[in-house]
Amino acid sequence: MQKKGLIIVLSAPSGAGKTTICNLLIKKSKNIKGSVSYTTRTPRKGEKNGVDYFFVNKKTFKRMIFNKEFIEWALVHDNYYGTPKRYLEKAINSGKDIALDIDVQGGLNIKKLYPNAVLVFIMTPTMKVLDKRIKTRKKDSETEIKKRLANAKKELHCMNRYDYLLINDKLSQALRNLEKIVYSEHNRISNIAIQKFN
Numbered sequence: 001m002q003k004k005g006l007i008i009v010l011s012a013p014s015g016a017g018k019t020t021i022c023n024l025l026i027k028k029s030k031n032i033k034g035s036v037s038y039t040t041r042t043p044r045k046g047e048k049n050g051v052d053y054f055f056v057n058k059k060t061f062k063r064m065i066f067n068k069e070f071i072e073w074a075l076v077h078d079n080y081y082g083t084p085k086r087y088l089e090k091a092i093n094s095g096k097d098i099a100l101d102i103d104v105q106g107g108l109n110i111k112k113l114y115p116n117a118v119l120v121f122i123m124t125p126t127m128k129v130l131d132k133r134i135k136t137r138k139k140d141s142e143t144e145i146k147k148r149l150a151n152a153k154k155e156l157h158c159m160n161r162y163d164y165l166l167i168n169d170k171l172s173q174a175l176r177n178l179e180k181i182v183y184s185e186h187n188r189i190s191n192i193a194i195q196k197f198n
């Protein structure tokens, strides 16, 4: 029987670097796929439909909820976001890992559905660095930045329900540490023993 791929959830307060790290991880590892979420948020400068997100209106998003097309969805910073079900299942059933850049509500819902999923919480070394990174990204309005920094405090409360904390100080080191987490998860006795030696 084909061994199922691992679901790697990456969550972080806005600006901590999860999109950057997630994209690098996918680029570096052939066996790790990314998932493109649906959102009702308006695209940021440079974002492409079908690449960064599938940008849809609320009516379409609600129809997709009704049709059970999402594995999970959540309202984050006043916009809807959802992970499409079909792509995720196809990837893990074919033995590919899948990295999900989703918020903490989504992460905890994934863990309920897939207890073997690994939940990684990414954070900057300090709140001051988070503040600086979100501002230097220069892609959100002043009001949007304030909202995101206020939400960061709530998101940090969920950290203790995650499996790992990944500090994103130096990017290359953070990526190496994430690869170690993925390696360790693949070698958990509970994840390998039965399929490999029976």
Ligand code: ADP
Pocket (backbone or CB within 6 Å): 012, 013, 014, 015, 016, 017, 018, 019, 020, 021, 133, 134, 136, 137, 168, 169, 170, 171, 172, 174
């Ligand atoms: P998130 O997806 O968590 O909101 P991003 O990946 O968009 O965060 O990163 C926020 C900003 O910080 C971006 O401008 C990104 O280039 C930058 N960044 C990410 N990781 C690092 C790092 N380790 N050191 C310095 N800047 C970083």
Ligand code: 5GP
Pocket (backbone or CB within 6 Å): 011, 012, 014, 018, 037, 038, 041, 072, 073, 074, 076, 077, 081, 082, 083, 084, 101, 102, 103, 104, 105, 106, 107
């Ligand atoms: P952003 O608007 O900065 O791209 O994303 C805002 C937040 O929504 C981030 O925490 C991001 O991880 C989260 N997010 C993106 N896609 C999904 C998704 O499909 N489901 C959930 N629950 N959160 C998502």
